[in-house]
Amino acid sequence: MMSFSDVVEVIKSLSIVEKQELQLLLKQYLREERREEIYKNLNTAQIEEKKGELKFSSNINELRQMIKE
Template structure:
């Protein structure tokens, strides 16, 4: 397995076009990971709601209590 520094060194040696391609790929991978995490959080929240574990309130003092 390559170490981070090894990866950085390899990237430094690439052409400008290859660096741009890597940049685009990284942005795409980060978007996909972010999307996946949002979906996982959504699924988890749906499950919590289904099990009655979520507490809702319109009262600011109650919301502050819930955050503590």
């Protein structure tokens, strides 16, 4: 397995076009990972809602108290 510094050195040796392609790929991978994280959070929130574990309020003081809990 390559270390992070090995990967960085390999990237340095790439052409500009290859670096740009790598940049596009990384952006795509990050976007996909973020979408997956959001999807997992949605599922968790839906399960918590069904169990009645979610609390809602429009009162700012109540919201601050909830955050502290």
